[in-house]
Amino acid sequence: MTIGPGLRRPLLLAACLGSMLALPGCAAPNRVAPTPEYYGRADFTSLRKFDAHVHANSSEAAFLEQARADNFELLSINVDYPDFTSLAMQEEAALKLAAADPGRFHFATTFSMDGWGRPDWATAVNSRLDRSVARGAVAVKVWKNIGMSVRNAHGDLVMLDDPGLDPVFRHVRELGLPLIGHAGEPRNCWLPLEEMTTENDRSYFREHPQYHMYLHPEMPSYEAQMAARDRRLQRTPGLAFVGAHLASLEWSVDRLAAFLDAYPDAVVDMAARMTQVQFQSHRDRDKVRQFLMRYQDRILYGSDLTFDPGAEAAGFRKEAHEFWLSDWIYLATAETQRIDDIDADIVGLQLPRSVIDKIYWSNARRTFFESQAVRR
Numbered sequence: 135m136t137i138g139p140g141l142r143r144p145l146l147l148a149a150c151l152g153s154m155l156a157l158p159g160c161a162a163p164n165r166v167a168p169t170p171e172y173y174g175r176a177d178f179t180s181l182r183k184f185d186a187h188v189h190a191n192s193s194e195a196a197f198l199e200q201a202r203a204d205n206f207e208l209l210s211i212n213v214d215y216p217d218f219t220s221l222a223m224q225e226e227a228a229l230k231l232a233a234a235d236p237g238r239f240h241f242a243t244t245f246s247m248d249g250w251g252r253p254d255w256a257t258a259v260n261s262r263l264d265r266s267v268a269r270g271a272v273a274v275k276v277w278k279n280i281g282m283s284v285r286n287a288h289g290d291l292v293m294l295d296d297p298g299l300d301p302v303f304r305h306v307r308e309l310g311l312p313l314i315g316h317a318g319e320p321r322n323c324w325l326p327l328e329e330m331t332t333e334n335d336r337s338y339f340r341e342h343p344q345y346h347m348y349l350h351p352e353m354p355s356y357e358a359q360m361a362a363r364d365r366r367l368q369r370t371p372g373l374a375f376v377g378a379h380l381a382s383l384e385w386s387v388d389r390l391a392a393f394l395d396a397y398p399d400a401v402v403d404m405a406a407r408m409t410q411v412q413f414q415s416h417r418d419r420d421k422v423r424q425f426l427m428r429y430q431d432r433i434l435y436g437s438d439l440t441f442d443p444g445a446e447a448a449g450f451r452k453e454a455h456e457f458w459l460s461d462w463i464y465l466a467t468a469e470t471q472r473i474d475d476i477d478a479d480i481v482g483l484q485l486p487r488s489v490i491d492k493i494y495w496s497n498a499r500r501t502f503f504e505s506q507a508v509r510r
């Protein structure tokens with residue numbers, strides 16, 4: 135079985151942004167002016183921010199230009215995903231963008247499972263990681279192909295806690311790099327279509343039944359994927375871990391809190407899972423807000439915005455801007471916006487400035503730069 139992409143939230147949310155305010159069905163914005171305690175919509179551009187999860191698969195300038203316009207630094211994550219360009223091409227694009235704007239563009243490398251089972255597999259992977267780090271990679275990505283598609287010589291799925299992966303993850307720890315882990319899928323993937331919480335998941339799995347785990351009981355369960363990830367962290371203590379996509383615990387801030395409590399070396403990014411957070415805050419805004427306040431040092435803003443070779447630059451820039459601004463309005467302000475994927479008007483969380491500064495900046499800087507300097 136091959137596997138699908140990162141289940142990105144559709145880019146065009148039809149949120150009630152800017153010029154779209156006149157659209158029918160959009161709630162009137164309850165604009166709140168910036169105060170010393172809270173940011174406002176107008177602070178979006180002026181505040182330096184960090185998007186800890188994007189995919190710049192093309193070295194064309196559009197992504198960097200929009201990041202400049204919206205005041206973001208980027209961490210572009212290379213992934214061994216068949217629909218992306220090859221790992222070598224992803225790294226070449228990353229190197230060009232990093233050379234063009236080294237203060238703004240950063241990248242994470244990854245590794246291929248090709249040759250898995252050969253005695254020299256880990257040694258070869260580690261030397262390629264060394265080369266990428268020498269070229270500037272600040273993290274290593276491990277993708278959901280481990281756990282969901284790569285099989286060993288016996289035909290069994292290779293899970294994240296497989297002992298054969300130990301030498302690679304130990305090497306990542308020795309390099310002082312964080313491991314960005316995308317384990318499994320959103321929990322929706324294991325639910326029938328009618329029980330899924332977001333329309334983006336529902337439509338994706340309706341169109342891709344081959345990836346809809348509810349239809350494939352022979353595959354590992356959601357809990358089996360989470361348990362394999364947790365056993366990996368236990369097998370490699372001290373490894374700095376970034377749980378991509380809210381560590382696939384996007385459906386429950388309680389489960390996410392338990393994970394962060396159990397693994398003090400872990401942080402999580404929010405990439406492509408904001409609608410799941412919004413689904414929860416629509417039911418209990420205070421609970422979600424309190425979660426983000428309590429774990430304010432452990433959460434990194436990320437979008438999963440992806441720019442592929444040949445994509446239309448102006449359209450991408452517009453979508454990226456609207457996506458980033460929608461998330462900003464949700465996290466930083468108390469404005470209401472329509473979120474079509476959950477068919478609801480969502481009130482922003484209005485996190486204090488000090489918390490926004492961590493989620494949008496200092497947590498990522500610490501994770502990808504300062505921690506490394508300490509370890510090296």
Ligand SMILES: [Zn+2]
Binds near residue numbers: 211405
């Ligand atoms: Zn991604």
